[in-house]
Amino acid sequence: MTVLMYTLGVLLFVVGIAVSIGLHEVGHLYPAKKFGVKVTQYFVGFGRTLWSTRRGETEYGVKAVPLGGYVKLVGMLPPGREDKVDAEGRLKVRKSNTGMFTQVISDARAAEYELVEPGDEDRLFYKLPWWKKVIVMAGGPTVNLVLAFICFSILFMGHGTLGTTVDEVSDCVVAAKPGVTKVRACRDTDPVAPAKEAGLQPGDRITALNGEEVTAWDQVTTLIRANAGGRMEISFVRDGEPMTAVTNTRVSDRPSLTDRDEVEKVGFLGVVPTSNLVRQGPGYVVTTMAANTRDTIQAIGSLPVKLYHVGRAAVGLEERADDSPMSVVGASRAAGQVTSAHQVPLVDRLFWIVGMLGALNLFLGMFNFVPLLPLDGGHIAGALYEAARRGVARVFRRPDPGYFDTAKLLPVAYVMAGAIAVMSVVLIYADIVVPVQVG
DSSP, X not given: OHHHHHHHHHHHHHHHHHHHHHHHHHHHHHHHHHTXXXXXXXXXXXXXXXXXXXXXXXXXXXXXEXXXXXXXXTTOSOOOTTOEEOTTSOEEOOOOOSSHHHHHHHHHHHHHHTTOOTTOGGGOGGGSOXXXXXXXXXXXXXXXXXXXXXXHHIIIIIIOEEOSBEEEEOSBOOOOOTTOOSOOOOOTTSOBOHHHHHTOOTTOEEEEETTEEOOSXXXXXXXXXXXXXXXXXXXXXXXXXXXXXXXXXXXXXXXXXXXXXXXXXXXXXXXXXXXXXXXXXXHHHHHHHHHHHHHHHHHHHTHHHHHXXXXXXXXXXXXXXXXXXXXXXXXXXXXXXXXXXXXXXXXXXXXXXXXXXXXXXXXXXXXXXXXXXXXXXXXXXXXXXXXXXXXXXXXXXXXXXXXXXXXXXXXXXXXXXXXXXXXXXXXXXXXXXXXXXXX
């Protein structure tokens, strides 16, 4: 049964990833077709083709490796200055150039225009107005953000989060130690817990901290930890009556929220929630996703450093952090671990996968907005630069500079593609030899 549940968890997550990728590509495909761009291929996955069918001018299909997808938009690269048009109106791309980069760019143009047929001249992507280019390229990551919002809505509004009702009140403050999960008994020398000093009791429902309304326990935790040693006004309800208490949080060593083997000095109040889940409203979904978006952007910025430490962990030079990035292999393995954890109710395990798919889509959406080729954000940045350059030319009554030549950025795209490939290999290897253990 455990093997069956593990396999089911992996399959559910992989299918969720495939659907997310497919819908991402639809986000590019649909507006491109609406704007008249010629689209020759729509594929989910890379590598060998498992299945495909043709509808009109577009081939739709699935490939063997479900680590991405693509939509082939004809005419992504504008012609070079030295390229010619033949008697039939077809572009003849110059194929012989001096210099490695110029030859790479020329070869890319030649490959691009092999798909251009007579009559396609006005259906090339590069000829779209800049704002249509932005819509087409932003469509994919925007779909991921919408999917993330839907997943988080299902999780928080359909399943719920820990509420703000107190189950236990600590008698004293006992500092946590790295790697130690069992808390020792109180001693006479230990300071009294702030919550006990304030008179909180089991069954009290916290409604606000320092005037900020709370509806979920993660909000309570965040506010307490951030209020290290500061004044804390606690609003709560006891037996239906609203009450207020004032105390000061203690600065104490508490377990890290991202690495259970580490501790950090944060604010401590001394309350434990009940295990009852409370369904949240749309406002909670919006604020939580906004906070997660901020954290995701920070995580993307620190990705090179985290990848370095993952690489060290993979060769045994250090322990792998619980908050280190994972590949699809690691995430699928985590999904299998969770679904096979029989001590957790099945519905909780399934909702956990929904939440993880939401986090994955949020990451994919924000990562694809990074303004570097070959990511969608690189094409968006090129379209915006084209608009700005043409706008400046109009203001100063200069000749139209024409379309921005994204082909000149192909060396950057190849470097980025290589970096992404290396990152994928390192993460997949690390997820096999030193996987992140999900608690």
